[in-house]
Amino acid sequence: MKHTFASAYKQEGGPVYLDCNATAPIEPVVRDAVLRWMTDEMGNAGSRTHEYGLRAKRAVQHARDQVARVVDGVGDEVVFTSGATESNNLALLGLAEHGVQTDRRHIVSTAIEHKAVLEPLEVLEARGFSVTLVRPDENGLVKADSIKDALRPDTLLVSVMHANNETGAVQPLVEIATALEDHDAFFHVDAAQGYGKVLESLRSKRIDLISVSSHKIYGPLGIGALIARRRGFKRPPLKALMYGGGQERGLRPGTLPVPLIVGFGVAAEAALKNQASRQVRCRDIRHQALAALEPLGIRMHADPDRTLSHVMNFSVPGVDSEAVMVALKDVAAVSNGSACTSQSYSPSHVLEAMGLPEEEIAGAIRVSWSHLTPDVEWPLLVARLDALR
CATH class of the missing domain: 3.40.640.10 (Type I PLP-dependent aspartate aminotransferase-like (Major domain))
Incomplete structure (x- = not known):
């Protein structure tokens, strides 16, 4: 398959890329x-x-x-x-x-x-x-x-x-x-x-x-x-x-x-020119994500009104983040922390500094997208998370 910009976010039959805080594919x-x-x-x-x-x-x-x-x-x-x-x-x-x-x-x-x-x-x-x-x-x-x-x-x-x-x-x-x-x-x-x-x-x-x-x-x-x-x-x-x-x-x-x-x-130059339209798309994706995840009773780890429009950090009560990584591997590429420390996982110093309970830190998932992220199959993602509870 010829590699295109769209395939960088969603390879055929593979997971959608939701780890843009780690790195984002290049604009055409x-x-x-x-x-x-x-x-x-x-x-x-x-x-x-x-x-x-x-x-x-x-x-x-x-x-x-x-x-x-x-x-x-x-x-x-x-x-x-x-x-x-x-x-x-x-x-x-x-x-x-x-x-x-x-x-x-x-x-x-x-x-x-x-x-x-x-x-x-x-x-x-x-x-x-x-x-x-x-x-x-x-x-x-x-x-x-x-x-x-x-x-x-x-x-x-x-x-x-x-x-x-x-x-x-x-x-x-x-x-x-x-x-x-x-x-x-x-x-x-x-x-x-x-x-x-x-x-x-x-x-x-x-x-x-x-x-x-x-x-x-x-x-x-x-x-x-x-x-x-x-x-x-x-x-x-x-x-x-x-x-x-x-x-x-x-x-x-x-x-x-x-x-x-x-x-x-x-x-x-593109970021400066297109900042407003990018924000609209990213907020729309976040709205879809929050609506789909609400039945799981997720715990958000930052105020959505004071965060970047393309990032969510949350945990599902009773679910460990490592189990989530496995369950979502063919659905979505997500993260349980900073890319710089993910090879040797240790509890997030950020979430610890915020004073979050240990179970929330252990279950924390970071999802980050962009204005060019294709539509996400949120119902499938939620079904996989629900099965872990």
């Missing part, structure tokens, strides 16, 4: 742009002595502008990376030297962050930094006042995710930004899940650093960015984690992957 227009730059174009964006290199450089600059426009930024604030994980590392570890030089070695973050933030924070703790992790409420939301109360005179950085990868809970970034107005701490947001989907909150100029990934917005895997905003005329004082070549203002050396960057730019 993005795929076409990537293939063009892999087959019909060539050139190193750092080669300025001939037309091939100049065309590549122009394509990269155009993509910077496209990526920045989503957050109301400018192109020269975009540092291309391999994805949000690398961006998070560059943002957190890259500020460490400045923290030492200014004797500001305190960091405020949250207990529900992705491992791509929590593990770099552990590295900083081992280097003598102190870290305060603010806990969320029962809906997975961190209160701005809790962030403000955790601030100290020596706080270097506040790092709060945009939307949680497991529950979809969208954090109150605007309120947190307001709480930081009288403090000089840098504000970093891991926006892997919310970039291009929830627009306004990332446009706050009080946010200094934004980590994003292409493959979450239907772009190619292996490319992302750290958007480092100027505060006044000053860029965040980041230091490189790798060396050799000087690309990306010396912050991320290596030959730029022009086809992936071009694809990322196209995906960002």
Whole structure:
């Protein structure tokens, strides 16, 4: 069977793909742009002595502008990376030297962050930094006042995710930004899940650093960015984690992957242009899901009114998530947590931080779709879950 975009979501006779928070298939227009730059174009964006290199450089600059426009930024604030994980590392570890030089070695973050933030924070703790992790409420939301109360005179950085990868809970970034107005701490947001989907909150100029990934917005895997905003005329004082070549203002050396960057730019532009219509489709799928699942008495693990429109995290009373994985394997590809930790399953640190009962954590299922997900056979999915009770 020829592989098409539709077959990426629903292979004939196979399960429908409902794990878009882990990664999403590539948009056709993005795929076409990537293939063009892999087959019909060539050139190193750092080669300025001939037309091939100049065309590549122009394509990269155009993509910077496209990526920045989503957050109301400018192109020269975009540092291309391999994805949000690398961006998070560059943002957190890259500020460490400045923290030492200014004797500001305190960091405020949250207990529900992705491992791509929590593990770099552990590295900083081992280097003598102190870290305060603010806990969320029962809906997975961190209160701005809790962030403000955790601030100290020596706080270097506040790092709060945009939307949680497991529950979809969208954090109150605007309120947190307001709480930081009288403090000089840098504000970093891991926006892997919310970039291009929830627009306004990332446009706050009080946010200094934004980590994003292409493959979450239907772009190619292996490319992302750290958007480092100027505060006044000053860029965040980041230091490189790798060396050799000087690309990306010396912050991320290596030959730029022009086809992936071009694809990322196209995906960002499409996300900005089509955000409203995508939301309508995703909300419609969620409405169908909630109506179908209601007879099972599911327990939702976040407030649907405060979550991304394409994510649900729930449990069926008395049903273990591992049993669900087996029962649904030919119906729907779903998840019981973050893709980064699924190979060695352990209880979700996110749901534990929310204070959920052990049985709900053990039964938690994450379902995530997109505007291009085909109609889901919810009655069949519900029948399989019902049989497990």
